[in-house]
Amino acid sequence: MNVSGNSPARKLVYWGSHYLMIGAFVVFALFPLYWLLKVSVTPNDILYTEGVRMWPSRTTWENYFFVLTQSNFPHYFLNSVIVAGTTAIVTTMVAAVTGYSFSRFAFRGKMIIVALMLITQMFPLVMLIAPIFKILAPLGLTDSLTGLIIVYTAFNVPFATFLMQSFFDGIPKDLEEAAMIDGNTRFQAFRRIILPLTLPGVAATLGFVFTAAWSELLFALMLVSSESASTFPVGLLSFVSKFSVDFGQMMAAGVLALIPACAFFLLIQRYLVQGLTAGAVKG
């Protein structure tokens, strides 16, 4: 491609504006995160007195220290890890097998199931809180992590299924047929040939579901009342008291909460990039 012509000056302008735009976007996207970090290290006494500054004159770790040692935050954090982790794994496993069958088999009622799954994605979640509470309460699943996991899994399976299906669609079915002729059952062929090739898809699905469950607030707030089963987004609200908002501690908790999500994406990014670009090329 030779959009910019041949002169070095035009090339400079072309690439200069290219990077300028990317830079502007990155700044725009990351600024709130920067602010989160900045406030989290700002000592309480100068938070309001210094006015709007890009970086405080003094920094401190005391917000982090407080959050980690004096608050319930570590407990919320652990709850969130359990809920988001389990939801991601269970959802992805279910989505993998469902997506595979959608991709490979023609069966009676397939279109109905697909339609139903699409319909579930159309309702605002708020509408469903009351009925779900009514269903879970007698089962003893309100105020419990298990209940949250079930609800999150149910809500994420449809999208995750379609996501996985699109990845399976990209893998020729000749491959598992060859494996079946080579001596595999269909399930073995799925596990030993198809699944390894779908790892990028699995990673993308895991990442997507994990983030969704990690930051979910509505159900976590409505279905759980006790401290012991609260997840971290709910826990964040505990920094808001009747009379004040403890921004420093809240932000410190926020920064800490980013760590597992970042770690998770770091772990899967190799597959993720592969998967996203593969999808991009195929169009």
Added chain:
Amino acid sequence: MASIEISNAVKSYGAVDVLHGIDLDIQDGEFIVLVGPSGCGKSTLLRMIAGLEDITSGAISIGGTVVNELQPKDRDIAMVFQSYALYPHMSVAENMSYALTLRKTAKEKIADAITNVAEILGLTALLERRPKALSGGQRQRVAMGRAIVRKPQAFLFDEPLSNLDARLREQMRTEIRKLHRRLGATSVYVTHDQIEAMTMADRIVAMHDGIIQQVGSPVEIYDRPANIFVASFIGSPAMNFLKGAYEIAQNDTTGIRLTDGSFVPVLPARGATANQTVTLGARPEHIALVPDGNGGIPARVELIEPMGLSTLVHVSLAGNPVKIFTLDRPDFAVDSFIHIAFDMEKVHVFDTQTELRLPPESEPHMARTA
């Protein structure tokens, strides 16, 4: 190695019948080529033998055992796919040894088998590579190797050469034939390319619209096609067809009166009646150019196609395009009139209605049709 018997096999997708009662006996060690235009059901039949498609009705047996209900893995057959279907996350060696590993073959035995097959196919230097680092021809070889190492009851090929360029295809054709001679394994080979069918087959199975049209050796199929479909599908350049009426003249000579009134003598055709509407079938090499015009039928030259060894002369006869194959170098011009003559012993008479060939009365009863 084993024989394969297919009896009255039917395949339907919902209300659509794709295969209508296929009967076929494949001998132990035979190289069978299923040939026919795209969509005629060749792959479906092959996949039914492999166990990748259910059999709607009828039976398929391999080595005397009915396999209708057996999973592909229990049929002990190997298949080479058009796409090669190599496992992308495995090396060439792993691809080829996969089936043996699943059968829990001893490690040393697997290593021996791989070394041996890699040598036969010239893959020794590539064993550690991933499929994506191979050329099309090399991938094709790996796919062959993966089938061969297993020493299966039968080999199934689904258009294995159609993704290769012409030269490589020609080379692989001979190689597959040589391999077959060496291994002697029962093989079913699917192709839409009639040249592959002619050059490779012990017996050709010509298919059309889910029905077997004819089964026979390449020469049988070429020289005595059962019907117009087989006659037109096999052979390149294709056979010429001219409509006309069957005539029995006073002196008992028989022939076909073409629509422009010209008369083409033919051998008496079995079952043909006077004035019956028939189709004359003549291969390009069975029409001669008559230089002095003596006794020939006049035809206008439309195109002269030099092919190196030979020349293909396109003429127009009774409003029909006719191709003539000649080893001479023609010296006439386009649009000039020439005279041509049909080789009476070699041309075919087809019933226009049923499209079946009406063999000469002198030919022994043997044409096997579906």
